Amino acid sequence: MDGPSIDNPGPMILDTEGELVWTSDHFGHAANLKVQWYRGQDYLTFWAGEKLQESGQGVYYMLDSSYRTVFTVSAVGDDLYGDLHEFEITDEDTALITVYNRTQVDLTNTDMAWVEDGLIVDGIIQEIDIASGKLVFQWRASDHLDDLLFAVSFGDYVDNGPFDYFHINSVDKDSRGNYLVSIRHLHMIVYIDGHTGEVLWALGGHANDFKDISGGAATNFQWQHDARWISEEQGVISLFDNGIARHHSSDAEQSEGRMIRLDFANRTAEHIHSFTSLQRVSSTSQGSVQVLPAAEKSGDAHVFVGWGSSAAYSEFTSDGKLLCETHFAPSSLFYFERAKSYRAIKAPALWKAEPEWSPSAAIESDLVYVSWNGATEVAWWVLQGALVSGDVQTETYEEVDILAKDGFECSFELPSPAQTYTSYRVAALDAEMNMLRYSNVVESPPDRTEPYVWAVVLSASTAALVILLLVAYPGVVRQALAHGTFVRDRAGYRRLNATPAAG
Incomplete structure (x- = not known):
């Protein structure tokens, strides 16, 4: 979570009730938090680093189920830094990342010759072997400026500096080893050969290669994010159509998630479904579309949409029926973008974590508060008190009270009279009443009678x-x-x- 109203930006996990599960301000600005599979194990992955106006400079983190950093991935090359827009782990145990780099290019063969000194923000894709950190593949958008596909950019100057010509914001690798790439400032999705770097086709933008058989709904997206393959066999992709960007005119009334089917034999594009917010949100930046595995009972694959610069996320049926919508900042303030999340991802229920730190307990007034940041398996809290034998405190603890965990933080009332125990601790139990960990010991407050x-x-x-x-x-x-x-x-x-x- 990020934004001007967020005092401590960082990654955050919420449960299905909107209750906090885990957060950390150790990493600073973070983006793209999700659970990914690598070499037989789930990892919590995200980018963190310096947040610039429309990009970032940092590294990518992979945390295990105890929230220890096991791997970090960095961009390969002198003066190159990992950008916040993409960190995708492939089936080949490699990482797909984006890099934004200030580059001076010759724009005489484009209609952007007016760009001062030819200084642009280049869009770079890298595929990196996670174990060794070696570069597997690299593609620079600036190497293809003579391609007519890239002749028109709707970008803008970044901090009054270089022109943000491309703004690559997602990369997806398919079974053929090719890359599906979203280029926001060209209003275009391109498909890149994984061996030669050749652009095989483009969807949307001024040089679209497909006939739109849906009256424009399959190709008229603008300022889009998060293009993904849903079915290679059926030619189905998803994307988040922002439809609007700050400081740019737009005809879109609202942002939406989209499903589009591509027929490569006939070169046609067909709009399948749209996913729109209950609040009719218009997100000027960011956003994501995620297809969830089909539920066992219904057999229907749901769709989860994060609204990016608008602080909300929604879940739909596969055909676009809204099931639920949650916002984590007042909807009246969406326009001002005070709180936002680059992407919102629904993690699999299989993510189980027991942090390397213990639960935290504290006494305030006549209550003992307890929480365990990051723990997913706590079902019960048990308050225990240390017995007093005469004037000597013993190390023997006995159970005082038990509570079902019903939120991030729970509280116990201290027993009366308070002199019964001189100190307390809280035990975390799982659903089968197995002890997971004890909290720190807190001293009993003096008698206030x-x-x-x-x-x-x-x-x-x-x-x-x-x-x-x-x-x-x-x-x-x-x-x-x-x-x-x-x-x-x-x-x-x-x-x-x-x-x-x-x-």
Whole structure:
């Protein structure tokens, strides 16, 4: 999660009820959080680094089920940094990443000759072997500027610097070893040969290679994100059609997820389904479309859409019926983009994590609070107290109370009288009542019965004094109250002697 209203940006996992499961501000700005499979194991993967205006410079992290960083992936090449837009692990145990690089090029053969000094933001795709860090494949968009497909860019200057000509924001590799690439500022999806780097075809944009048999709905997307193969055999792809971008005019009334079928024999493109927000969201940037595995009972593959710069995500049936929609910031503030998530991904239920750290407990007033950031298997919390034997504390703990876990943080009421135990800890149990981990030990607060009694007596005495003063010296009391001489604090109803303000 990121945005101007987010004090501590970073990766975040929420459960199906919207309750926090895990978050971290250790990595700073992060994007593209999801669960990916690598060499027989699930990893939590994401990009983190320096967030620029429309890109990023950082590295890619792979965390195991204890949230330890096991692998990091970096861009290959001098002065090249991993960009936030893509980090996809392939079946060949390689990583697909994007790189944004300031490059000076010759634009005389394009209609962009007016770009100052030919300085652009180049779009680079890299495929990297995760284990060795070696480069497997690289493709630079700037090497193909003489291709008529790339003749028209709708990009913009980045921080008044180089022209953001391409803005590659997703890469997907198919079984043939070729790459499906979304180029936002060309309003185009291209298909690149994985051996030669040749652009085999383009969908959308000014040089579209397909006849749209859906009245434009298959090719008129703009400022799109997250193009993916859904079925290579049937030629079906998905994408998020933003339809709008800041500082650019657009005719789109709302953003939407789309399913498109491509017929390569006849070179036709057909719109299959659209997925639209209940709020009719228009997201000027970011966004994602994810096809979920079919549920066992219904047999229907659901579609999960993240609304990018608008703080919401939705789940649909495969034919576009909205099932649920959640927003994590007020919908009235979507336009201002105060909170946003580059992509929203629904992780498989198989993701199970037990952090390397223990649950955290704390006492406040007469409650013991407990949470365990990142743990997925906690079903029960058990409060335990250390017994007192005479004046000697023992190391023996006994169960005091048990609660079903119903949110990220739960709380227990301290037993009365408080002197029964001198310290407490909380045990985390799984659904079968197996003990997972103990929290830290917290000390029992001092007995508050006596101070409370004295506070009541003092309060009564103070009230009587005020009444007497009101009767005898009403003017003095009114002046004292006006200057704050008699103030009750929240802790103990103590009388404070505040100094009257000067003047």
